Amino acid sequence: MINKTVVISTGSFLPENTLSNSDLIQFPPSIIPLIAKKTGVNFRKFADDSQCTSDLAIIAASRCLTKAGIDPLELDALILATSSPDRIQPATATRVQNRIGATRAFAFDINSVCSGGIFSLNLADSLIKSNFCKNVLVVAAEIYSKYLNPSDFSTYPYFGDGAGAVLLSSKPNTDRGIIHSILRTDGSRSDAIQIPAGGTMQPYQKLKNPKDIYFKMIGKEIFDFAIDKGTEVIREILQETGVSKDDIKYVISHQANINIIKEIAFRLEINPNKFPITLDKYGNTAAASIFITLDELFSCNSIDKGDLILLVAFGGGLSWGANLIKI
Amino acid sequence: MYTRIKEAVFKTIEDFNQQLVDSERLEQSMETVIGGKDGKLDSLQLLNFLFDIENSILNEIGIKVEILNEEILAQKVYPFENISTLIDYIQVILNSNNINKTT
Numbered sequence: 001m002i003n004k005t006v007v008i009s010t011g012s013f014l015p016e017n018t019l020s021n022s023d024l025i026q027f028p029p030s031i032i033p034l035i036a037k038k039t040g041v042n043f044r045k046f047a048d049d050s051q052c053t054s055d056l057a058i059i060a061a062s063r064c065l066t067k068a069g070i071d072p073l074e075l076d077a078l079i080l081a082t083s084s085p086d087r088i089q090p091a092t093a094t095r096v097q098n099r100i101g102a103t104r105a106f107a108f109d110i111n112s113v114c115s116g117g118i119f120s121l122n123l124a125d126s127l128i129k130s131n132f133c134k135n136v137l138v139v140a141a142e143i144y145s146k147y148l149n150p151s152d153f154s155t156y157p158y159f160g161d162g163a164g165a166v167l168l169s170s171k172p173n174t175d176r177g178i179i180h181s182i183l184r185t186d187g188s189r190s191d192a193i194q195i196p197a198g199g200t201m202q203p204y205q206k207l208k209n210p211k212d213i214y215f216k217m218i219g220k221e222i223f224d225f226a227i228d229k230g231t232e233v234i235r236e237i238l239q240e241t242g243v244s245k246d247d248i249k250y251v252i253s254h255q256a257n258i259n260i261i262k263e264i265a266f267r268l269e270i271n272p273n274k275f276p277i278t279l280d281k282y283g284n285t286a287a288a289s290i291f292i293t294l295d296e297l298f299s300c301n302s303i304d305k306g307d308l309i310l311l312v313a314f315g316g317g318l319s320w321g322a323n324l325i326k327i
Numbered sequence: 328m329y330t331r332i333k334e335a336v337f338k339t340i341e342d343f344n345q346q347l348v349d350s351e352r353l354e355q356s357m358e359t360v361i362g363g364k365d366g367k368l369d370s371l372q373l374l375n376f377l378f379d380i381e382n383s384i385l386n387e388i389g390i391k392v393e394i395l396n397e398e399i400l401a402q403k404v405y406p407f408e409n410i411s412t413l414i415d416y417i418q419v420i421l422n423s424n425n426i427n428k429t430t
Contacts, residue, residue: 027378220367
């Protein structure tokens with residue numbers, strides 16, 4: 001019997017600094033109520049100037065390992081999903097590996113933007129099922145506040161910083177674990193979400209436009225894409241596994257926008273109460289959002305062993321995917 | 328006044344384009360469709376654009392104009408079909424402000 005990849009524990013960390021919508025005084029007061037109305041975001045957490053992405057990841061990872069009661073030396077691999085790394089190189093995961101004392105683990109980053117958590121879980125599952133690893137720590141951490149244009153009303157109010165972690169281990173003789181994953185990419189739309197400068201396409205020393213250092217997205221295109229692909233991939237994963245939507249306890253969606261999540265629930269005829277929401281408190285934390293939400297559910301004992309949960313995300317790349325997990 | 332408003336709007340387009348993805352950039356033309364179903368900007372970008380125009384008119388012409396008023400936000404009026412209708416709308420607001428000041 002093939003060993004299963006079982007979720008052992010979760011952890012998360014949100015920076016202390018909280019900004020409410022009314023704290024965003026750079027925008028006219030008349031349009032501030034539209035932030036909540038258009039996206040559902042009321043607050044966001046921003047890292048302070050001294051914090052980098054790995055700092056958030058380290059705390060989330062440590063909390064996850066503490067809950068599991070596992071020695072960091074038992075980790076075989078550490079995968080960090082981030083699209084806001086500490087530096088261009090090396091991988092942000094390497095600093096996390098060192099700081100948490102996981103010296104036996106190999107460590108690397110995955111950048112699938114908001115779908116990074118989904119992609120990383122699938123990769124960890126493959127490492128475990130191929131017997132290459134026994135214990136894999138998957139972390140997703142983002143600090144978007146350092147990439148946002150403070151005067152851009154169409155991006156700045158909607159994102160937040162944070163980190164989440166999931167510890168996965170190989171377990172024999174169980175029906176629990178990651179049941180199935182679907183990963184998708186449409187590279188023809190790779191320009192739709194981007195930070196144009198800082199890479200080899202437009203190095204900082206050849207900056208054409210000062211605002212190219214900031215996060216940009218084609219909002220109209222992304223809203224429709226997220227609803228279409230989020231709905232489609234949930235249908236696909238249920239169909240491929242033969243699992244009924246009624247048997248799913250929670251659909252943990254990427255926390256991009258309340259209206260996207262509501263529309264996906266509506267199209268699938270799934271009770272919207274099955275879609276936990278954290279974006280109202282934390283904003284869109286990109287790859288970290290599904291792990292943060294998952295950890296909150298565990299922390300308030302809303303998930304029990306044997307529950308079926310579905311994780312779904314969509315974002316830059318464009319990329320999207322889903323994991324079906326029996327806890 | 329119309330010419331000065333037009334210059335301020337076109338300058339806003341030039342600056343605003345810097346924060347857009349290349350394929351999304353607005354042409355400096357009176358026919359450029361900005362809002363609505365066929366517009367290049369989503370609703371949040373449109374608000375941001377209008378906010379920038381308010382600032383541009385203040386900086387370039389020295390007049391404080393409130394484009395983002397309650398009627399707009401409640402979508403009771405929709406003058407954002409294209410740049411031409413937007414400029415006309417700004418002119419109407421400025422004329423109205425002027426009349427109010429003189430009466």
